[in-house]
Amino acid sequence: MRILFSIATTFSFFFIFSQKNIVNIDSIIKADSYTVFKNISYGPDKKNNLDLWIADTESKTPFVIYIHGGGFGAGSKNAAYTKNNFKRVKKLLDNNISFATIDYRFKNNDDFLLSSLNDAKRALQYLKFNNEKFNLIKNKVALMGASAGATSSLWIGLQDDLSDKKSKDPVLRESTKVSCIVGMAAAHSLNLNRWKEMANVDEDYLKSIFEKYLGKMDTEKWMKRSFDKDYISEVDFFEKMDSNDPPIFIINFGGNRKPKNIADFHHNPLHAKVLKQRADSLKIKNVIYAPGIGIVDKSNQGLVDFIVENLN
Secondary structure, three states: OOHHHHHHHHHHHHHHHHOOOOOHHHHHHOOOOOOOEEEEEOOOOOOOEEEEEOOOOOEEOOOOEEEEOOOOOOHHHHHHEEEHHHHHHHHHHHOOOOOEEOOOOOEOOOOOOOOOOOOOOOHHHHHHHOHHHHEEEEEEEEEEOOHHHHHHHHHHHHOOOOOOOOOOHHHHHHOOOOOOOEEEEEOOOHHHHHHHHHOOHHHHHHHHHHHHHHHOOOOOHHHHOOOOHHHHHHOHHHHOOOOOOOOEEEEOOOOOOOOOOHHHHHHHHHHHHHHHHHHHHHHHOOEEEEHHHHHEEEOOOOOHHHHHHHHH
């Protein structure tokens, strides 16, 4: 019963993060007197904005960065303010953990997903660089995301340090190492060939779904480049996982059915199974839930408790 309750609670967390019923942020700030920095510019693009909620303590605090979902083509940082979800953000704040939520650029014809991924990386580096300004502990950070945001979190956290020590921009010289990663409806890889093998579908079927996802983009260009080894090496993280990677918390719902669209593919619970197998083989601490295919972590640990444990 406790396990079922925990799963239902965590599902509620993911589900609520996906809703459109947004709480008025200003009313929350006024009611509860939180210290909040809104629409901080963390980079040169107009989409490079974040909100930062500071825990009420004089000491420096760990922090969480939330990356919204939307298929790399929709959504906003306001996904963190859906009705009834703020109690979970508040629990983090009550545990002296600050909380950030970010906007980022969407997929495009120049570099497809790399703008989105690199924006999320830069937001992390920006907050580390400005740790003194915001009273943050730069080496105690959790990345958390839903759907595309979950996969972005894994892309950052499951690679070696992505900092550029020779960059003229001091922000980009900051380390991208984190303390833990939380992914809701995450993909285990951004190599579509792996998706095909995972779901046991043929190449023509996979490409027909991917072509629909591209929509009005340059279909010929990205159908070709997305299966190119050089591009895959830039966007994927699965092969780069190693025993030094941080703990991961993954929750993917649904059953193992043949995917009908890109969301079915991206949210398939088999991603969680593959991530668990890989993490176990590398001895990476993990808490994985995919109840639709019988995976329920024996710890019964909830999402917020996982973050608190790994940031304290």
